[in-house]
Amino acid sequence: MAHHWSEAEVRAAVEDYFDMLRLELTGQRYNKTRHRHALMAQLNHRSDGSVELKHQNISAVLIEMGIPYIDGYKPRTNYQRTLLPGVVTDYLTRHPDLQTLFASDSQTTPQTPTVHDFLAAMEAPPTPEARHTPGVAEPPAIYNPAGVNYLELEARNQSLGEAGEQFVLNFERARLIHAGKDALTERIEQVSTTVGPSAGFDIRSFETSGADRFIEVKTTKYGKNTPFFISPNELRFSRDNATRYFLYRIFRFRVAPRVFALQGHLRESCVLAPSEFVARPV
Template sequence: MAFNWTRDEVEATVADYFAMLAAQLSGVSYNKAAHRRALLKRLSGRSEQSIEFKHGNISAVLLDLHFPYIPGYKPRSNYQGLLFDVVAERLASDQQLQTIAAADADRPIVVPEVEDILGVITKPPAPHLRDPDSGRDILPSKSARISFNYLEREARNRSLGAAGEIFVLNYERARLISLGKEVLAGKIEHTSQNQGDGVGFDILSFEASGAERLIEVKTTKYGRETPFYVSRNELAVSESEAPRYHLYRLFGFNFKPSLFTLAGSLSATCRLSPSSYLATVN
């Protein structure tokens, strides 16, 4: 019979996860199975499966705190409120992990090489249904009310964004050439570079029919479920150009690039949440 995790168990599991996360963000290899076996000795009556599940819960909490997570632990949203508090409190006091995350978010990156660029395509993440009793709706304790928006910090990394756009340019050329459309491949335009960011999309490509495909590229070094930021202009263009508009989401970009695409307006393909407001003094 399942029983609730105690605070000691939660703290031990979070500490173990954070040790792996620090290694991941630093580019240091680690053994997940070895970590799991060592943690089992510190828990009472827990299984390896239950630890894996709890690690997925921690990933979900970190996403809710706008912090990177371990891609190998898929976020599981229905976590206990105690877990949210422990993760948030530990994150607030872990200056070393915050420094590592900041360095990783800002780190320059080059375009990664892949053997088969057309093989990077994958499916979008499945939508997550929110449980009304989920920890997402539980306010953290006062000491944990702090924002760690390293996902937004990474999104401002111009080196990462530029590398992602070049990767997608190469992908689109390979896609059209594979369809026997070499002439169209030669007409692809790096719009954001040639015309500036105000156009509302990054790349002008084509369908096999010759119809235009407007591509906005969003790149992250983190996992598939990592949310991304869109500007008001990008959202407007996705609405006005919905039949031609495609969002290309690159993830795992620094170790194993993968790509999923969303066609149509962003309001139809994504759940949009306001992240900032423009304020003018009355």
């Protein structure tokens, strides 16, 4: 049976992870395999798989803190909760420059990448961990020591959101043209601009039958497992229009945009966690 990681090993893994994350957020190339092998030399006979899992655990901690994670290290939540969050928090406290990097990156809108085949950008939604089921969950109990949720800041980046909607408009036109429904493309409406947030969705498109397809667009520069934020109005709209509702999640928008779609009431396809509460004295 594998023995638990020591604090020294966890600290080495966290330092290696943040070294790679810095490079990723600043657009610099790096080799994960080389990083992993260099890290393994500092560890107590850990396997490639064990190191990979530890990096995935760090991704999970960062997501709970509202911090971007390394794309490619899918978050895994089965980590040492008595040790890993504290080590990550300590590293962030000792390296305040990272908070500056996260803040800057959350407000950056990359130049819209060229996409030659919009339909090829669609893929399946993330595969959830087995113990996660749709519904409402408790909010995370791990917080960024700076008190900032950078994933939420990025979600509020209006120019990034607009760029994502343009991507989906092009995707929908390509989808309908591919189906031989060119005439329907002239009727696609960017409701976020013609009506505004009160509509509860962003784009009115169409099924090949001519029926409405209501699309909410959520865009991130980060990885596929980055959580997104929805308003109560958006959630209600997904419930009341479940048969015609789609959420398009655009991710990796920085370089090579990808998209997955969730259809129907979002409470049936997502784990929902409150990010804040409205409190009234009683």
